[in-house]
Amino acid sequence: MTVNLGTTPGQMFRGRCRECGWTWDVIALPMSIDTAAQVIGAARCPMCGNGDGNTCAEPRVLTEAEADHKSRLLRRPPPAKDD
Numbered sequence: 001m002t003v004n005l006g007t008t009p010g011q012m013f014r015g016r017c018r019e020c021g022w023t024w025d026v027i028a029l030p031m032s033i034d035t036a037a038q039v040i041g042a043a044r045c046p047m048c049g050n051g052d053g054n055t056c057a058e059p060r061v062l063t064e065a066e067a068d069h070k071s072r073l074l075r076r077p078p079p080a081k082d083d
């Protein structure tokens with residue numbers, strides 16, 4: 001799938017810590033659903049380290065620098081699978 005970030009704004013999926021209430025950036029979308037699930041599943045609060053029971057926070061639009069970096073990543077071929 002090709003996503004044109006010139007017309008489709010990327011979004012930063014954000015998490016909120018159940019323990020301390022901190023909100024942080026988790027993944028920059030778009031991303032493959034498999035990779036996104038792995039990253040979200042492993043996400044821990046950068047302030048207190050809690051990884052249990054965290055919730056979603058309001059997403060935000062990618063900054064210009066993030067969108068530029070993401071568009072370059074999306075143009076690269078996917079990494080080879082080991083299996």
Ligand SMILES: [Zn+2]
Nearest residue numbers: 017020045048
């Ligand atoms: Zn926390």
